[in-house]
Amino acid sequence: MNEILDTIVIGGGQAGLASGYHLQKKGLQYLILEASSQVGGSWPHYYDSLKLFSPAGYSSMPGMNFPGEQDRYPKRDEVVRYLQQYSTEFKLQIQTNQYVESVEKDEVGFTIHTRTGDIFQTRTIINATGSFNNPFIPNIASQDEFKGLTLHSSKYRNTEKFINQRVVVVGRGNSAVQIAAELAEVSRTSLAVLQPVQFVKQRVLGKDLHFWFKLIGFDKFPFWRFGTTAPNSSVVDDMDQYKERLAAGKPDQQTMFKSFYENGVIWPNGKNEPVDVVIYATGFRPELPYLRKIGALDTEGNPIHKAGISNVPGLYYVGMEGQRSFASATLRGVGSDAQFVVKKLMHYIEQ
Incomplete structure (x- = not known):
């Protein structure tokens, strides 16, 4: 492309679409680059039974309410459809199958190279890719000796392949439970688990927990103003009697095993137990190698930023966990973060 755009958004998931909405409202020339063949980011790749931990009424993107009964907890496929409808409703400028391989910076702005060989030029960038493509698996002793199946929760789809097997799920967050x-x-x-799962009631005084978050302002409390990010909570929403199920031993909780052996795991008491499958529900880590060359990452590969504003002038982020508030990186939170970032971006362009 010979045209120099105001902004290129990398990533066509919820964060990228929310960014596109606010860029379009401000009349900026922008383009969203999505690596896959469809919008929706990581949502189409989550496990089949995934439900939002917030009701539909608290899960809307800017400008478009989540459809249907507002007190229910939407499933994965509903979210995928919603994001696709969102991009269509606002006629967002998106190019799919554009995997970003490198970013260069000069006095004018940025040059982006994609795997297809296309070149894009832009004054600013909003990185909105999330971290789903870089699942974190802890390093556990003798894991290479284990002959059973190991996989990250990002590869888990449903129970079909695991009937009548001995399964250990590593983790204590919502997805693990x-x-x-x-x-x-x-x-x-x-x-x-390293520590027992902690639960929080999904409904208090007849209202979903997110009603109270919004009422007291916790959901969007600006932690970043105090030199920190929002807490990364591992408290689990007890939406489907999970606390009761764990108390009944379906599943049970065990203190994290200390190592593997060929046929299974070794628990802290020294017991060797045969195991068929270990599933790591241990989260994700940022992976942005295309930003390393321009000095945007620390030594561990994490973005250097404050509230989504990079140390590299003209580079911004939307969709990172704890970026500006507890709600950042959620459907209900990315709109506010995108609005904040676009405001800062416009000021930069106008300088």
Whole structure:
């Protein structure tokens, strides 16, 4: 492209679409580059039974309410459809199958090279890719010796392949508990945790927890103004009697195993137990190698930023966990972060 755009958004998931909405409202010349063949980011790749941990009424993107009964908890496929409808409704400028391989910076702005060989020029960049493509798996002793199946929760889809097997799910967050609970219906399943799972009631005084978050302002409290990011909570929403299920041992909780052996795991008490499958529900880490050359990352590969504003002038982020508030990186939170970033971006362009 010979045209120099005001902004290029990298990533066509919820954060990228929210950014496009606010860029379009401000009349900026922008383009969203999505690596896959469809918008929606990581949502089409989550496990089949995934439900939002917030009701539809608290899960809307800017300018478009989440459809249907507002007190229900939408499923994965509903979110995928919503994001696709969102991009269509606002006629957002998107090019799919554009995997970004490198970014260069000069006095004018940025040059972006994609895997297809296309070249894009822009004054500013909003990186909105999330971290789903870089699942984190902890380093556990003798894991290479284990002959069973190991996989990250990002590769888990449903219970079909695990019927009547011995399964250990590593983790204590919402996804770990949700996956382990459904596996416990068809297999003998344990949650391996460093500390016991902590639950919070999904409904208080007849209202969903997110009603109270919004009422007291916690959901969007600006932690970044105090020199920190929002807390990365591992408290689990007890939306489907998960606390009751764990108390009944379906699944049970075990203190994290200390190592593998050929046929299974070794628990802290020294017991060797045969295990068929270990599933890591241990989260994700940022992976932005195309930004390293321009000095945007620290030594561990994490973006250097404050509230989504990079140390590299003209570079911004939307969709990072804890970026500006507890709600950042959620459907209900990316709109506010995108609006904030676009305001800062416009000021930069106008300088």
